[in-house]
Amino acid sequence: MATRTRRTERREEPLSRERIIGAAIELLDRAGESGLTFRALAERLATGPGAIYWHVTGKDELLSAATDAVVADTLAAAGAAASTPADTADATPQEAIRALALGVFDAIDDHPWVGPQLARTSWKSPMLRVMEHLGRQVQALGIPIAAQFASASALMYYILGASNQNAANTAGAPALQPGAANRTEFLATVSAVWAKLDPDEYPFIRTVADQLPGHDDRAEFLTGIDLILAGITTSAATPSSTPH
Amino acid sequence: MATRTRRTERREEPLSRERIIGAAIELLDRAGESGLTFRALAERLATGPGAIYWHVTGKDELLSAATDAVVADTLAAAGAAASTPADTADATPQEAIRALALGVFDAIDDHPWVGPQLARTSWKSPMLRVMEHLGRQVQALGIPIAAQFASASALMYYILGASNQNAANTAGAPALQPGAANRTEFLATVSAVWAKLDPDEYPFIRTVADQLPGHDDRAEFLTGIDLILAGITTSAATPSSTPH
DNA sequence: ACCTGAACACCGTTCAAGT
DNA sequence: ACCTGAACACCGTTCAAGT
Numbered sequence: 001m002a003t004r005t006r007r008t009e010r011r012e013e014p015l016s017r018e019r020i021i022g023a024a025i026e027l028l029d030r031a032g033e034s035g036l037t038f039r040a041l042a043e044r045l046a047t048g049p050g051a052i053y054w055h056v057t058g059k060d061e062l063l064s065a066a067t068d069a070v071v072a073d074t075l076a077a078a079g080a081a082a083s084t085p086a087d088t089a090d091a092t093p094q095e096a097i098r099a100l101a102l103g104v105f106d107a108i109d110d111h112p113w114v115g116p117q118l119a120r121t122s123w124k125s126p127m128l129r130v131m132e133h134l135g136r137q138v139q140a141l142g143i144p145i146a147a148q149f150a151s152a153s154a155l156m157y158y159i160l161g162a163s164n165q166n167a168a169n170t171a172g173a174p175a176l177q178p179g180a181a182n183r184t185e186f187l188a189t190v191s192a193v194w195a196k197l198d199p200d201e202y203p204f205i206r207t208v209a210d211q212l213p214g215h216d217d218r219a220e221f222l223t224g225i226d227l228i229l230a231g232i233t234t235s236a237a238t239p240s241s242t243p244h
Numbered sequence: 245m246a247t248r249t250r251r252t253e254r255r256e257e258p259l260s261r262e263r264i265i266g267a268a269i270e271l272l273d274r275a276g277e278s279g280l281t282f283r284a285l286a287e288r289l290a291t292g293p294g295a296i297y298w299h300v301t302g303k304d305e306l307l308s309a310a311t312d313a314v315v316a317d318t319l320a321a322a323g324a325a326a327s328t329p330a331d332t333a334d335a336t337p338q339e340a341i342r343a344l345a346l347g348v349f350d351a352i353d354d355h356p357w358v359g360p361q362l363a364r365t366s367w368k369s370p371m372l373r374v375m376e377h378l379g380r381q382v383q384a385l386g387i388p389i390a391a392q393f394a395s396a397s398a399l400m401y402y403i404l405g406a407s408n409q410n411a412a413n414t415a416g417a418p419a420l421q422p423g424a425a426n427r428t429e430f431l432a433t434v435s436a437v438w439a440k441l442d443p444d445e446y447p448f449i450r451t452v453a454d455q456l457p458g459h460d461d462r463a464e465f466l467t468g469i470d471l472i473l474a475g476i477t478t479s480a481a482t483p484s485s486t487p488h
Numbered sequence: 489a490c491c492t493g494a495a496c497a498c499c500g501t502t503c504a505a506g507t
Numbered sequence: 508a509c510c511t512g513a514a515c516a517c518c519g520t521t522c523a524a525g526t
Binding site: 281282283294297302303 | 517518519520521522
């Protein structure tokens with residue numbers, strides 16, 4: 001987790017890139033991407049808007065740095081949890097991948113602005129870091145080299161997309177943020193809307209509508225991970241099984 | 245494909261929601277998300293900024309409508325191509341899913357702003373439409389009901405994430421947009437950067453770096469689709485194979 | 489009913505001026 | 508070297524006024 005700083009900054013400590021990024025993360029967590037403003041940031045840091053530009057080139061770099069910080073924290077925590085003997089003796093690659101995936105899932109749930117930011121930043125350092133960790137476990141699974149990149153990519157994109165969707169759903173009920181109660185309420189609402197869709201246009205969505213309310217988001221997320229893991233291992237066993 | 249309108253609008257035809265959305269898509273395609281401005285839009289439509297608000301509630305709705313239009317066009321085209329006897333006699337569900345996936349992939353390649361927009365919009369109509377089409381094919385595969393949603397979701401998120409990444413890569417070389425030559429050049433540059441990463445921090449990325457330049461993006465994308473399809477079918481054959 | 493365009497309250501960013 | 512804060516060039520959105 002990113003370091004929590006006090007609401008009102010003590011002005012004695014000088015401005016620094018680190019403090020700016022920390023304050024930016026706080027603003028983003030509380031008010032979303034539109035909440036990050038150089039003026040709001042300056043007020044929070046008890047300085048002027050221009051001062052920030054001495055430590056940071058602009059808003060883009062600030063957003064990247066904030067995203068990078070969150071992801072780095074997440075991977076450090078997930079990596080430690082997976083490889084420390086304190087957890088489970090020696091984790092299988094599958095277990096390590098699940099732990100990694102859940103780490104990203106929870107991080108994006110805590111910081112909903114991170115998802116869109118990751119998707120936007122092409123192959124910059126945060127995505128690279130996640131890919132690196134996933135790729136090592138894919139290698140540990142014994143997947144042939146030629147299929148490793150595709151395997152890690154499939155996991156990566158699923159993790160990013162599902163986490164993003166989940167975070168967007170959570171933000172969908174704008175009243176209270178962390179309440180688990182109103183999230184299930186939100187899902188019930190969505191389910192009701194789906195059930196009323198045009199049967200000719202949305203037959204599949206309708207049949208699936210009543211499964212929605214009971215879902216545990218994290219469990220459902222892991223189901224998808226397992227599904228892709230199954231695809232990775234069986235595809236490696238019988239290479240190029242399906243022609244295109 | 246969305247209807248191309250002339251650069252300078254003939255001012256005889258009255259303003260309409262449809263014309264506004266068309267002009268918005270043109271602006272987005274040419275200049276990206278930041279290029280869509282009510283002032284630029286007004287100039288293009290030979291009117292004032294305020295006029296647009298009579299047909300559209302605001303920028304958010306305009307962006308949603310533009311995204312919806314692109315996705316609707318794409319699905320209409322992909323659906324027709326997959327189900328028409330003119331193409332191949334009767335397509336298997338796998339082939340239909342690949343066609344659908346490629347349709348979205350190409351659409352996001354043509355309209356890079358669509359990807360982030362789709363990811364942002366939770367379970368609104370464009371995503372729902374894609375899910376519906378994917379879900380029908382998943383049903384056609386004979387997947388049990390309980391696993392259908394997870395299967396369609398995995399496909400959906402992979403498609404969205406991979407298409408997005410590809411579009412971001414294409415936009416990464418800002419000089420010429422459609423040139424296939426400089427995209428491979430871009431990948432060569434990325435590969436070179438990856439090869440020089442710290443061996444202790446990025447062992448996996450380094451081993452994978454030299455595979456990057458030769459890749460056909462669309463083929464690589466389909467490899468991932470096939471991998472997930474393999475997971476879907478084998479998971480259905482042996483339910484809950486991997487515990488969590 | 490539909491359009492105009494000035495005006496309002498914001499932005500990110502710059503930069504002369506201070507310490 | 509680091510900070511200040513006014514100023515610039517933009518935004519999305521509103522709204523009285525026109526036709």
